[in-house]
Amino acid sequence: MPERDPHADFVGAFMDDYFAECDEHLQAVRTNLLALESSADAPSPAVIEELFRSFHSLKGISAMVDLREAEQLAHEMESCLRAVRAHDVDLSTPVVDALVAGVHALDEVIAARRSGAAMPVISAPLSRLAVVSASSTGSTSRTVASQTIGTDAARQPLWKVTFSPSPELVARGVKVDAIRARLAEIGRIESVAPRVDAGGITFEFLVAAPEDAPFTAWTADGVAAERVPETAEPADAVPGGPVHLAETAVQAGNFVRVDLARLDDLMRLVGELVVSRARLEDALARIERFTPPEEWRTLQDHSGSIERYLRDLREGVMRVRLVPVGEIFRRIPFVVRDLARDSGKKLRLELEGQTTEIDKFLIERMVDPVLHLVRNAVSHGIEPPEARIRAGKSPEAAIRLRASTIGESVVLEVSDDGRGLDAVAIARRARENGIAVPDGPLDARVMLDVISAPGFSTRDEADRVSGRGVGMAVVRDTIQDLGGTLTLTTAPGEGTTFRIVLPLTLAIADALIVHAGDRVFAVPQSAVREVGEVDSAAIRAVENNELVTHRGEAIPVVRLARLFGIDAPPRPRLHVIVVGTGRATSGILVDRIAGQREIVVKTLKDPLVKVPGVTGATELGDGKLVLIVEPSALARPARGWAPVRAAG
Numbered sequence: 001m002p003e004r005d006p007h008a009d010f011v012g013a014f015m016d017d018y019f020a021e022c023d024e025h026l027q028a029v030r031t032n033l034l035a036l037e038s039s040a041d042a043p044s045p046a047v048i049e050e051l052f053r054s055f056h057s058l059k060g061i062s063a064m065v066d067l068r069e070a071e072q073l074a075h076e077m078e079s080c081l082r083a084v085r086a087h088d089v090d091l092s093t094p095v096v097d098a099l100v101a102g103v104h105a106l107d108e109v110i111a112a113r114r115s116g117a118a119m120p121v122i123s124a125p126l127s128r129l130a131v132v133s134a135s136s137t138g139s140t141s142r143t144v145a146s147q148t149i150g151t152d153a154a155r156q157p158l159w160k161v162t163f164s165p166s167p168e169l170v171a172r173g174v175k176v177d178a179i180r181a182r183l184a185e186i187g188r189i190e191s192v193a194p195r196v197d198a199g200g201i202t203f204e205f206l207v208a209a210p211e212d213a214p215f216t217a218w219t220a221d222g223v224a225a226e227r228v229p230e231t232a233e234p235a236d237a238v239p240g241g242p243v244h245l246a247e248t249a250v251q252a253g254n255f256v257r258v259d260l261a262r263l264d265d266l267m268r269l270v271g272e273l274v275v276s277r278a279r280l281e282d283a284l285a286r287i288e289r290f291t292p293p294e295e296w297r298t299l300q301d302h303s304g305s306i307e308r309y310l311r312d313l314r315e316g317v318m319r320v321r322l323v324p325v326g327e328i329f330r331r332i333p334f335v336v337r338d339l340a341r342d343s344g345k346k347l348r349l350e351l352e353g354q355t356t357e358i359d360k361f362l363i364e365r366m367v368d369p370v371l372h373l374v375r376n377a378v379s380h381g382i383e384p385p386e387a388r389i390r391a392g393k394s395p396e397a398a399i400r401l402r403a404s405t406i407g408e409s410v411v412l413e414v415s416d417d418g419r420g421l422d423a424v425a426i427a428r429r430a431r432e433n434g435i436a437v438p439d440g441p442l443d444a445r446v447m448l449d450v451i452s453a454p455g456f457s458t459r460d461e462a463d464r465v466s467g468r469g470v471g472m473a474v475v476r477d478t479i480q481d482l483g484g485t486l487t488l489t490t491a492p493g494e495g496t497t498f499r500i501v502l503p504l505t506l507a508i509a510d511a512l513i514v515h516a517g518d519r520v521f522a523v524p525q526s527a528v529r530e531v532g533e534v535d536s537a538a539i540r541a542v543e544n545n546e547l548v549t550h551r552g553e554a555i556p557v558v559r560l561a562r563l564f565g566i567d568a569p570p571r572p573r574l575h576v577i578v579v580g581t582g583r584a585t586s587g588i589l590v591d592r593i594a595g596q597r598e599i600v601v602k603t604l605k606d607p608l609v610k611v612p613g614v615t616g617a618t619e620l621g622d623g624k625l626v627l628i629v630e631p632s633a634l635a636r637p638a639r640g641w642a643p644v645r646a647a648g
Helices: 006-038 045-064 068-085 093-115 123-132 139-155 167-171 176-186 215-221 260-290 293-321 332-343 360-381 385-390 423-432 444-451 471-481 631-639
Strands: 158-163 188-197 200-208 223-227 322-324 346-352 357-359 396-406 409-416 485-491 495-503 508-516 519-524 530-535 540-542 545-550 553-559 573-579 586-590 592-600 614-619 625-629
Touching: 006 045, 006 093, 006 332, 045 068, 068 093, 068 123, 093 123, 158 176, 158 215, 176 188, 176 200, 176 215, 215 223, 260 293, 260 360, 260 508, 260 592, 293 322, 322 360, 332 346, 332 360, 357 360, 360 396, 360 409, 360 471, 360 495, 423 444, 444 485, 471 485, 508 573, 508 586, 519 592, 545 573, 545 586, 553 631, 573 631, 586 631, 592 614
Parallel strands: 346 396, 519 625, 553 586
Antiparallel strands: 158 200, 158 223, 188 200, 322 357, 396 409, 409 495, 485 495, 508 519, 508 592, 530 573, 540 545, 545 553, 573 586, 614 625
């Protein structure tokens, strides 16, 4: 077996840190650019300064990893902001547009490096940035920089401190953050200039520190220092004032950046503990009748304590994996800005519940579906300003994104106040596309099934705003793969709302254990509205469907045993699992509900074994695998219609 290359491991870990820090800076840049655009008449100096620092940091760390394209883009945007800050260039729409284009290009460059794809051409955004900042020489701000740093240096000597990390130093816990913290304790960090050379990576700090600074004691930690002559000017000093690296990065004392794969491993171990705990419970149940009562009570107390601690551990690990939904929402303002410009429509974005938390894995999977719903709202739902005025509406349309928590689920809503969905047009278009639809008016549930059918589209040609018949199918498939549900509410002339309900996390969940014939299934509790018991004689057959009375209303039901082709003897009474709301309410009939259990979810990734309505598998402690079903998908046949391609 070949030996691991410690240098390659070190470089790989360093690149992971680079990408994570780029994500942080780019998120801050997007937020501050939108704030800058909204206050272009009187730009906030603080916002300009924050943008400047973000671009300066991105330039430095990109130079460190030899990503020249990102370094160039960040440098040009830094120069543009320098001209704005020095009042050599007015903050006009072309300037903001050039900065936005530069950020888009910077994002693409970093993404290409991360994925190993071909590097995009950046000549166009570089040219735009150069044009808008061409009237500035930068001399004024440069003079200010010299004066600022010269004044600070008169108080304390300046030192050039270099740190050369290595795998051995990292193993001892000596990293760049630790060296930065040491330097911050003894003096003030004026600037940092990471470098990549033949020997590896080197960090060059410019530090104002006392004469007796203990640099020589740090030689064994890869640190070297030399006094900077008083007349020298640091090449990488930031115009307008020093940049403190601690201000541009997450404070190490309060936060720790952890690779998501490590949290996945930790959650996997917690899952194994959950399975072991279930096996222990089964074993205790088997020996109960052979154990004296006093010893049995002691065993039960210990078992109960383990269960409580394990649940606390599980919830603690889950909380570590949770991140604010704002990670999705932060990207939306930029998208809406571009859509408004491309479509000529006036849009207002309203965000609610950005602090609602959800599993990091779900956040990453839900970005594209939410973006597609927003694009669809602009393309299909929102009218042009003239049409809105004729309809008695404000010319400015509203797009709302809301997030909230209900029990163990997160609810995301994407809504607009546009024209709503046209049921007649959707039905006509579906028939033209060869999709069979029921006769008569379509309700919201059926319309959602139609527009989510593969190949359905109301447009003949694709544009930048919406695609051509693949988006909604992928959106719903993604949500269902994550164990969630998608519902639709629409009203002509009033608008449309898409509602997404997702579990907080996919790794471990509470589930109902049910029996259908001689088979056992797990039903995630987050998808269950309620459960009940029905008399078999009370089940009514209507055409090819079955109905039961639930809270005074008839709801359609399907038998779980029949769906999976399981032989089940007749029973006088059955249990019904109720799912859905409103007109989408339906039920699943099972022979027996064995109880509630905490399960470890193992997703089915192989497309050859994926089955509609089955989201994964779990083990209950006896070594046998149990399928985890998605009740909303299983209940869809009970609702009597699903879109299918017409024959021929």
